[in-house]
Amino acid sequence: GKGNHRHFMMKEIVEQPAVIGETLSSFFNPRSRTITLPDLPFDWKDLPKITIVACGTSFYAAMIAKYWFEKVADLSVEVDIASEFRYRNMPLREGGLAMFISQSGETADTLAALKYAKENGQHIGSIINVEESSMGRESDFVFHTQAGPEIGVASTKAFTCQLVTLACIAIDAGVQRGVIDHEEEARLCAAISEVPARAAEILESHVNIKNLAEKIFEANDILYIGRGTGYPVALEGALKLKELSYIHAEGYAAGELKHGPIALIDDTVPVIVVAPSDPYFEKTASNMQEVMARKARVIFLSDAAGIEQLGEHAVGSIELPSVDPFVAPILYALPVQLLAYYVAVLKGTDVDQPRNLAKSVTVE
Numbered sequence: 001g002k003g004n005h006r007h008f009m010m011k012e013i014v015e016q017p018a019v020i021g022e023t024l025s026s027f028f029n030p031r032s033r034t035i036t037l038p039d040l041p042f043d044w045k046d047l048p049k050i051t052i053v054a055c056g057t058s059f060y061a062a063m064i065a066k067y068w069f070e071k072v073a074d075l076s077v078e079v080d081i082a083s084e085f086r087y088r089n090m091p092l093r094e095g096g097l098a099m100f101i102s103q104s105g106e107t108a109d110t111l112a113a114l115k116y117a118k119e120n121g122q123h124i125g126s127i128i129n130v131e132e133s134s135m136g137r138e139s140d141f142v143f144h145t146q147a148g149p150e151i152g153v154a155s156t157k158a159f160t161c162q163l164v165t166l167a168c169i170a171i172d173a174g175v176q177r178g179v180i181d182h183e184e185e186a187r188l189c190a191a192i193s194e195v196p197a198r199a200a201e202i203l204e205s206h207v208n209i210k211n212l213a214e215k216i217f218e219a220n221d222i223l224y225i226g227r228g229t230g231y232p233v234a235l236e237g238a239l240k241l242k243e244l245s246y247i248h249a250e251g252y253a254a255g256e257l258k259h260g261p262i263a264l265i266d267d268t269v270p271v272i273v274v275a276p277s278d279p280y281f282e283k284t285a286s287n288m289q290e291v292m293a294r295k296a297r298v299i300f301l302s303d304a305a306g307i308e309q310l311g312e313h314a315v316g317s318i319e320l321p322s323v324d325p326f327v328a329p330i331l332y333a334l335p336v337q338l339l340a341y342y343v344a345v346l347k348g349t350d351v352d353q354p355r356n357l358a359k360s361v362t363v364e
């Protein structure tokens with residue numbers, strides 16, 4: 001059931017600290033601050049590159065993972081949406097690794113992409129939330145996220161559990177490849193081990209996010225911008241908002257604004273800025289100033305330091321905990337989920353069962 005919640009989606013949002021912790025406990029040792037993955041049928045050192053394929057929100061998890069693998073494992077990563085990947089006859093070098101991310105394990109396009117990779121000599125790994133699934137059966141190895149059943153059509157807790165799983169895989173790959181030493185591993189592990197507690201803190205700021213929803217729910221178009229892993233978070237925020245509230249929303253890499261979308265900006269277009277304190281902060285901040293100069297109403301997602309610097313210019317801010325930039329995308333996923341949720345509630349849409357959508361897309 002929904003417990004005390006009006007919607008499954010809210011129940012699933014607030015479950016995140018617990019299920020992220022649960023998912024982490026399968027391969028994370030908090031005492032030694034090390035990660036132990038099950039035996040994998042390949043050596044990370046032998047891989048020239050990896051391919052990650054998924055659809056929708058699961059694809060945004062793949063995009064975030066790309067930044068992680070590149071940074072901590074010095075491994076180039078190709079990501080693609082399954083509906084494109086399955087038909088473009090991509091050349092794959094024998095013995096490569098292809099990973100597939102899916103809450104359901106049944107998404108038709110992702111399953112077809114997996115079969116293509118298998119026929120083309122790849123090691124097949126998948127990250128799946130449902131215990132028994134078609135993708136699981138076709139995979140050489142499976143990481144089961146421990147999000148528990150996700151009933152709301154819009155993915156929330158499955159996404160953040162995919163992310164912590166991918167973060168741990170990337171760190172392990174970095175250690176095996178000799179890119180990061182045990183000290184760096186311990187530092188990243190410490191950051192990850194804090195995620196459940198930081199997520200719980202974020203969930204305490206509901207009321208603020210609900211008030212901000214009132215400032216944007218009457219808009220016709222909303223832009224989300226971010227850089228680095230904040231870019232896929234912006235895409236995810238826009239997807240959540242459009243599917244739940246039916247407001248047109250777009251996520252953009254902040255640096256792309258001046259290549260087109262800034263033409264949309266006026267005082268009727270709110271811009272949600274995803275800007276944790278990380279090496280991209282100043283760049284994103286200057287994009288934020290550019291949209292404000294064109295009268296955009298900005299909602300600013302940052303930590304105390306970021307808000308101190310720029311918060312006064314925004315119509316509203318969501319203050320997030322100060323964390324290692326490596327884990328920021330996991331945590332910044334929560335306020336964008338909550339914002340979409342509260343906007344949808346204000347619009348009176350069917351939050352758990354948005355029109356035209358199915359939980360598991362088993363036809364292409």
Ligand code: F6R
Pocket residue numbers: 055056057058059101102103104105106107110153154155156239240243359360361
């Ligand atoms: C968005 C959403 C969808 C799914 C997509 C993939 O909130 O839920 O975009 O992420 O249909 O589904 P899975 O992960 O089951 O393959």
